[in-house]
Amino acid sequence: MPDYEWYQVDAPNIAGLIQTEKTFSTQAKVNGRRLCLIRHQGKLYAMGDKCPHAGGPLHQGKINEKNEVVCPWHRFPFSLETGQSDSGGYFVETYEVKCENRAIWVKMSKKRFLGLF
Numbered sequence: 001m002p003d004y005e006w007y008q009v010d011a012p013n014i015a016g017l018i019q020t021e022k023t024f025s026t027q028a029k030v031n032g033r034r035l036c037l038i039r040h041q042g043k044l045y046a047m048g049d050k051c052p053h054a055g056g057p058l059h060q061g062k063i064n065e066k067n068e069v070v071c072p073w074h075r076f077p078f079s080l081e082t083g084q085s086d087s088g089g090y091f092v093e094t095y096e097v098k099c100e101n102r103a104i105w106v107k108m109s110k111k112r113f114l115g116l117f
C-alpha cells in the first residue's frame with residue numbers, strides 16, 4: 001500500500017485559492033507533479049493539469065454546470081470530484097486538498113516523490 005503525505009502548495013497566486021469566493025484556477029508544481037488547483041463554489045479541488053487526450057492545460061479550462069473542468073483545447077470535460085470524463089473514457093488523477101494555516105495542502109504518494117514509479 002502506497003505511503004501518502006500532505007505537501008504544501010507553492011504558487012505565486014495561491015492567495016486566490018485561499019481568499020476568493022469566485023471560481024479561480026491555477027497551476028502549481030507539487031511533489032514534482034504539475035497540478036491544476038481549482039476553487040469552485042467554495043470548495044477546493046486538485047487534479048493533474050495535463051489533459052490525458054492531448055496534453056491541454058486544464059487550469060485554463062472553464063467550469064461547466066455539471067461541476068466539470070472543460071479542457072480549453074478540444075473541450076473534453078473532467079469531473080472535479082472524480083477526474084472522469086464522459087468523452088473518450090479519459091480521466092485525470094484527483095487528489096485530496098485542504099486549506100490549513102493559510103496554506104493549501106495536497107495529499108500525494110511519497111513514492112511518486114521519490115520517483116519509484
Ligand code: FES
Nearest residue numbers: 051054056071074
Ligand atoms: S487536449 Fe484536452 S481535450 Fe484534447
